Amino acid sequence: xxxxxxxxxxxxxxxxxxxxxxxxxxxxxxxxxxxxxxxxxxxxxxxxxxxxxxxxxxxxxxxxxxxxxxxxxxxxxxxxxxxxxxxxxxxxxxxxxxxxxxxxxxxxxxxxxxxxxxxxxxxxxxxxxxxxxxxxxxxxxxxxxxxxxxxxxxxxxxxxxxxxxxxxxxxxxxxxxxxxxxxxxxxxxxxxxxxxxxxxxxxxxxxxxxxxxxxxxx
Numbered sequence: 001x002x003x004x005x006x007x008x009x010x011x012x013x014x015x016x017x018x019x020x021x022x023x024x025x026x027x028x029x030x031x032x033x034x035x036x037x038x039x040x041x042x043x044x045x046x047x048x049x050x051x052x053x054x055x056x057x058x059x060x061x062x063x064x065x066x067x068x069x070x071x072x073x074x075x076x077x078x079x080x081x082x083x084x085x086x087x088x089x090x091x092x093x094x095x096x097x098x099x100x101x102x103x104x105x106x107x108x109x110x111x112x113x114x115x116x117x118x119x120x121x122x123x124x125x126x127x128x129x130x131x132x133x134x135x136x137x138x139x140x141x142x143x144x145x146x147x148x149x150x151x152x153x154x155x156x157x158x159x160x161x162x163x164x165x166x167x168x169x170x171x172x173x174x175x176x177x178x179x180x181x182x183x184x185x186x187x188x189x190x191x192x193x194x195x196x197x198x199x200x201x202x203x204x205x206x207x208x209x210x211x212x213x214x215x216x217x218x
Contacts, residue, residue, distance in 0.1 A: 001149045003168075005202045009150060010171035012198045013178040020177035022128050024048065029104040029129045030096070031055050034064070034089055036124045037116045042079045050076045061093035061102045088116025106130045120156065123176070133172040135163040140183025141176060147187060149204030150179075 001009070023044040026032040031051070039047045054075040058064050064072070072086045079085065092114040096102055104125065105111055111122035123136035135141070137156035141163070145151035151162035167175045186193050194200050195211035 001166075001202065001204070003166075006150065006166055007168055007171075009148070009199050009202050010167065010175065010178065013182060014171060014174070016198055017178065017181065020174050020181060022124070022177065025051065025055070027055055028059060029125070030061060030064075030102075031059065032129055033092070033104050033111075033114075033117070033121075033125050036121045037089060037092070038076060038079055038085055040085070040121070041081060046079060050079050061096040064093040065090060065097065085116065091115035092117065104129065106132075119160075123160075127173070127176060131173060133175075135160045135167070135176050136180075137163070137176075138180060139189075140187075141179045143189060144179050144183040144187050147192070147203070147205045148199070 022032075024032065024035040024039060025048045026035050035047055035051055038051065054072070058067055069086050069090045072089060073082055076082045076086060095114050096104065100110070106126070106129075108122050108126060111117050111125060112119065120136045120138060123132075123134035126132035127134045127136065137145070137160040142153075142156055142159050145153065145159040145163060151159050151166055153159035153162055163175065163179075171178075182199075186197050192205065192209050194203075194205070194208040197203070200208060
């Protein structure tokens with residue numbers, strides 16, 4: 001995609017949604033970190049449903065450790081891989097207490113050293129909590145980057161590096177949110193809704209999906 005087209009691509013997404021936000025619910029940076037860890041291979045809606053009661057009671061790493069692994073499992077058992085995630089959340093809470101004065105670090109290496117935290121999770125936390133210009137490549141962004149031609153790559157890392165290189169100001173801070181939301185609601189995996197896509201003419205995907213046929217009146 002040409003530089004001018006990349007700029008216009010983001011400009012249109014920004015115009016449609018000037019202030020995009022993560023759909024994961026949280027009340028502080030620690031809860032955000034937990035929510036992002038829990039969201040791996042799960043939907044944001046499913047995570048939010050599980051964490052509302054949890055976050056009403058648990059707001060700090062100390063409270064999470066006090067809840068314990070079994071107690072946490074009772075809250076998140078509707079989320080996929082909940083056994084492993086419960087173990088990681090308790091372990092990362094203990095690490096925050098022991099190594100970071102119970103604060104979530106504003107540092108990629110420190111975040112990725114926490115149990116259950118990979119590059120994507122670290123990027124989300126850095127972006128949402130600390131306004132870092134990062135690109136958290138999930139399945140939606142991976143699909144949108146490759147399908148549209150915005151940033152093609154065989155791995156999430158490759159797509160993320162290309163997005164980092166190609167995305168201009170003033171769009172860098174919110175770019176990954178625009179792309180996630182675009183992939184979630186318009187550029188869907190099975191049937192992209194090209195007929196209502198604001199960037200369809202800039203996109204490399206062919207053939208474009210036509211609008212659904214209306215049922216004939218009886």
